[in-house]
Amino acid sequence: MTLPNVFVTRKIPENGLELLRSRAKVRVSDQDRPLTRQELLLAVREADGVIGLLSDRIDAEFFDAASRLRGYANYAVGYDNIDVAEATRRGIPVSNTPDVLTKATAELAWALIFAAARRVVETDGVMRSGLWPGWGPLQFIGADVSGKTLGIVGAGRIGTATAMMSRGFDMRVLYLESPSGRRNPALDDTLGAECVPFDRLLAESDFVSVHCPLTPDTRHLFDMDAFRKMKNSAVLVNTARGPVIKEDDLVRALRSGEIAAAGLDVYENEPRMAEGLAALSNAVLLPHVGSATRSSREAMADLAARNLLAMLSGQKPPTCLNPKVLGLS
Structure with a gap:
């Protein structure tokens, strides 16, 4: 044969x-x-x-x-x-x-949440530089995670797994309502999560984690208009697809303080990044390693x-x- x-x-x-x-x-x-x-x-x-x-x-x-x-x-x-x-x-x-990469990608989303919230990459760089003068009470203040609100955009396999991992941090969970109106019983029953419109998720979330597929409807879902609706203290994490975020607008939002920080594993024009993104200390940038276990x-x-x-x-x-x-x- x-x-x-x-x-x-x-x-x-x-x-x-x-x-x-x-x-x-x-x-x-x-x-x-x-x-x-x-x-x-x-x-x-x-x-x-x-x-x-x-x-x-x-x-x-x-x-x-x-x-x-x-x-x-x-x-x-x-x-x-x-x-x-x-x-x-x-x-x-x-x-x-x-399915086979669900947990690995959800875990990486959490790595980005903590890295961005606690300024891990930025402070690692300071320590490696040899220029750290010693401990100070006002140095490198970051954001709390426990007890905050987590917004999940795309409550499929990976989004659900990411939300489930929030249980250890006593977080309130919001997830984006789907066009079909279908709810996520696992999130509703286990976490008491709320299914909400996009604008409400943006306005109330301290951390927004993106897990939706790239479609014509989700391309550039996060643009300057969306960033303006988010809290100035908010952290945006994307382990889904780069073009869901309009990257030039993200650079502007991070520079201006429209949002506090971002953690990215994917990019709009991989492997290239938007001009200015690499220079931002409030951006944690990984080379598409969500499934890399x-x-x-x-x-x-x-x-x-x-x-x-x-x-x-x-x-x-x-x-x-x-x-x-x-x-x-």
């Missing part, structure tokens, strides 16, 4: 590659960076299946180049890089990797591989985004 050809656009943990090699001919990009558009289109020409990253744009041009493609597996939970409708029109199943990254590799192998055998992948193309729902 002829084994299918699989292309992996960047090296992933070995456990996923070993699984793929048991049932396919596997070629992995030898570049430890995102492929250029032309490199990607050339590399997928003979592929029956592809595992790619959030940085790979999967659209009509990609599908035209990958004319033999029988399935695409995203090594990410987000999938705004995939034109799912186009894949469905062409009968190509696509998948993502939800060994167990999470290996679980992502395993799930992506199982998704793709299922597609190549005509079966429903565990986390398919368009199962109807396989005659399933």
Whole structure:
């Protein structure tokens, strides 16, 4: 039996590659960076299946180049890089990797909350500089977390996990009402959380943690108008998608004191940042490491591989985004 050809656009943990090699001919990009558009289109020409990253744009041009493609597996939970409708029109199943990185990303949101609130990165820099003169009662005053109000924008898997972790800090929890009006019983019943409109969440939250997907409705959800509705003492954290925040406006808001601080793991134009952001001491800036624990990254590799192998055998992948193309729902 002829084994299918699989292309992996960047090296992933070995456990996923070993699984793929048991049932396919596997070629992995030898570049430890995102492929250029032309490199990607050339590399997928003979592929029956592809595992790619959030940085790979999967659209009509990609599908035209990958004319033999029988399935695409995203090594990410987000999938705004995939034109799912186009894949469905062409009968190509696509998948993502939800659940396996939920706790890791929620934990990182909390790392950013505390780092921004207690000025961890800023004060670490002072200590490393050798210029700290010694303890003083008015130095490096930060914000309390315990007993404050946490606003969750996007109460899905990761947003829910982040909110649940607030129990140890006796926080009041607000979460953004969905367009469908659907509530989150876990947050309602366990935390006594309140489902509120966006403006109220902005006005009452001391910490706002962003976990929503990137859609036309959420792009630039946080702009200067939104920042003006927040408390001047508020901290904004984003572990979701960079373009949910209008980054130039965030720089202005942090410079002017419209909000107190921000903690970011994602950026509007990754890997670039908005001009001036890197110079701000009230911004904690991480290089998209929300899922960067060994167990999470290996679980992502395993799930992506199982998704793709299922597609190549005509079966429903565990986390398919368009199962109807396989005659399933």
